Amino acid sequence: MIRLIPLEIMRLYKVLPGLYRLRLWGIAMAVFVMAVIDLIGTGILLPILLLVLNDNVVLENKYLALLYNWAGFDSTRSFVFFICMAVLVFSIVRVCLSAWLQYLKDKRLLSISSYLSMRLYRCYYSRGYLFIKQNNSHRLINQVNGVAGNLIQGYFVPFTQLACEIFVTISILIGLIAFNIYVFLLVVFTFVPITLIYYLFSRSRIKEYGKRLYQLVPLKGKLLQQTFIGFTDMEMNNTFPESAARFSGLLKEQNHIMVRNMLLGGSLQKVLEVAIVSSVVVLIVATQLFELPSLGLIVGVFAIAVYRVLPSIIKITGCVFQMKGNSFIFEVLSDIESEPAQGEPVVQNPVDFHHLIEIRDITFSYDKEKMVFCRYSLEIRKGDFVGFRGESGSGKSTLFHLLLGFLQPDSGGIFVDGVLLSSDKLVSWRSRIGYVSQQLFMIEGTLLDNIVMGDSNCLPDMERIRQVLCLASLDHFVDTLPKGVHTPVGEGGSLLSGGQRQRLGIARALYKKAEILMFDEATSSLDENTEHAINESILRLSEECPGLTLLFISHRPESLAICRRIVDISTIQ
Template sequence: MRKFYSQLFQILDSKQKRQARFSVFLILIGGIIDVIGLSIVLPVLAVANDPDLINSNSFIFGVKTALGLSDSGFLQLFFLSLVLVFVVRAWVYVAIKVSLSRFSYGISANKSVELLVNFFNSELLENKGKQTSDIVRDIVINTQHFSSFVIMPFLLVVSEFVIITILLTALLFYDPLLVGLVFLVVFPTASVFYFLSKRKVTNIGNSRNIVHSKVTDIVLRGVAGLVEMKLFREENSLLSYLEKEQRKLVDLNVKKAVLVDLFPKLMEVTAVLGIVAVFFYATFIDTSNNLLILLGVFGAASYRIIPSINKIVANLLFLREYSFLFDIISKADGQKRVNHSVAAKDTISFNKAIQFHEVEFYFDKSSDFKTVLPELEIKKGSVFGVVGESGSGKTTLINLLLGFYYPKSGKVAIDGKELSIDNRRSWWDQIGFVRQDVFIINESLKKNVCFGIKDSDIDMEKLRSSCEQAQLNSLIERFPNGLDESLGENGNKLSGGQKQRVAIARSLYKNSEILVFDEATSGLDSKTEAEIFATLMQLNDQGLTIVLITHNPANIKYCDHVLELADGKIKVIDTKENG
């Protein structure tokens, strides 16, 4: 338990730690009210067993006399007070539950945002090889699980432990031997069960997390590859794979359910043994005690203690099962969001050329494949083509140019100024990017073109001009809602060429100085491709620098300079002048 406490407080920020301490305080208040409620049961049982106590007990008689009540009237008030106390107890319980839940799920929401901030702040290479399904699962699902199966169980364990401690302490004043009996009957069973189950539950949790990731990946694969699944008759194969993983989940869930449900049944048997023990205690050991009172006290204590023990063990098992979440949530380390209203630490101006000086890049030092660019220049206002087979290093070159990768040696410079982490935000502000699978959000055409701009800040005149330059006017006229027409998920209302034009318009609205065109027309028919290039050439005539990445040699006719890559090395640099 101390380990969980330490791990949890390492994850929480200072505000959340204060909230956690306040939550523990509320738990303590709830525990005291719980005990007060149960403590009233004792005199009620005593009076119910012996009504003469109303007059023989000096305290009870004094209260009755002060209120001026008859015996029957006092007894009615007594029982009414008991009901009232339990009503207040229930109301306080609900209020505390709301407060604890708000605290717990507030952390879930906070950590979900922090994990996405962490993802945005990470370098491109850090996420290379990561599964999309794992990233989505951690941000969306595991943060919720952290609240439901780590924070809430931890608070419930603390809550029930406080209640049991206060209750047993109060019972000590009534009958220490009875408390010892309760302790000996209940706690050994709970301790042994938890000790035998904790490792099994931890393994179930780790295994279930792995299977959940596979299931999510299977579903995403089926949704994203619907056309291919149908054309290649792969639906049944994928369904079989899903059924296989779901069967694993069923087996893991059954094992967990049996463990969780088994313990309350064991505690029921333990409670019966406790009643038998009380009977023998009152009959053969301490005959001076009233059996009915002792059974009533044991029953009242068991009524509260045994459910508490059940909750403690069940929630400790939850903590064990989901202990792997600490490693995931710890990545939400409170990184700050990028404040775009604050100027970048350093700026870059693009007026002359982009230069690569003795650049060398590799993913793994021991790898034979390295991208080597000794000297390379992309002049402002030119159309610079990069051609090569798949895997030749074209994408690496673009990521170096964009500042997503940093050279292992040499440098990338803009107008002689080295591109770095301090000035790349300024550089990104000048770059438009169009790729084959254009990023389209499930929003209006207007929001897709003015991506990242608040509605209140959109310049409608500039938007219309950008759409006109990208030759989107005919599309806008066909849309019933014009610029406000939703483009659907992944732009499913658009053709491939229309998606490219939306991306071009987006770059123009951004006032991009350079447009990177990364294999963007490879999926288009020749007519649409020619129309897109005609638009690009018009934009180039207006001064826009274009970097064209292609594996199609036919497209080099549009370029002023052409760089051919092979195995990460420059094979040839050609220009229109030298043919």
């Protein structure tokens, strides 16, 4: 059974909210109006054809004669001139109106595309830390950036064009039936078989090519990012030739597919040219064998039909191929469809930390099989300086992520001053914590931008900036810079040393007035002297800020030596 509206369009319609559904209906109306205008624009050429072929048709055709007498024309020549000018003016108005409707249609389509991108962006982000870490970031980025565009520009836009062209083509074919059923049958039986054979040959290839081209985009992006970020390692290990060869291979595969794709698309017009010649030959032969209207009139009507139908067939086939090539995109809609219904936003409540953090009997596993923690308990008092020690994989970072609320325990809970740390308190809780990891996240901006890390519309407190730079032992370095805190840090902080990046992380945490500082292997990648300097800075912080709670993960005994308390975390089998 042939569906007027594909299932993919119905899926798209269901995931859109009311406002965007109305926009889809508006787009459908715009497409219909454009189709009608286009059809009228084609049909209005018929009076000109009749007048050119026979001047007496003005008096023979009752509609033209009625217009001729009503307007009071005194000669056929002036009437022909009037008809030609009227058709010209109508064509200009038709083009302007169609352009305006096209603008409105595209504007609404792009707004739907933007909505889907934002929906995917929020969907992936809301799935949390574990989902993001377990999925390839390039794939997620490509889907947020590319899927909505492919969905709208690569599927829905062609569908609207397809609907428009089918309407116009069917209307013209009905006009051919009204003119002469035999002419219609001859045209159909020459055009349809050739076009159908071409479509059956090409459709599976088009979808396969479109899907592979889409997959090549993140593969190339990932390879390029790894090349530029890992420049030093590539140079040291001489792996660039291998990466260059892989990139060259991806480019060759892309070019190979694109050439075949363009060949399939470009060959359609050649195929249709063969169909036109076949139709003309059949029509000429038919006029000699059967009682048909004059050859001149037949060829004229056929020319008008082909003038509009041929581009329509090209567009229809192109739209079908484009939709086929992008149909795989709808697999991503399942991410939105599986998204839980959003209820009322969780109202955030403040949480106070004056005395104690309690980890009570928490049990946690990533895969529900191998336990990381089993009924684990721990108490951390305000102002403590606690070091966490354990083998790699023992759960030190996992414990931090549980404390931060990025992971949820299977059982048990985390209590702050006796209050359970639930989802309605996470925003307030995280605002009290400064988190410094081994690979500190840095935006591509200035030192100031990376310390503030907040609303760019709010003016930073420069006095506090100076205080935190001093506490993080970063003030002397900043004073040596010509631009001071307005110095760019480069991509990922590439213009800073490892120690400077870690001190910047400390300054960022202090600027937000964090009551708890968490260091997750923050010094493990530093050389001994730099690590010692950072440890001295952290120790000075604990002495100058007695209410500050410091939690420190390290596998080096030298780093843990500055802590006042050591907690051993053993791997739980």
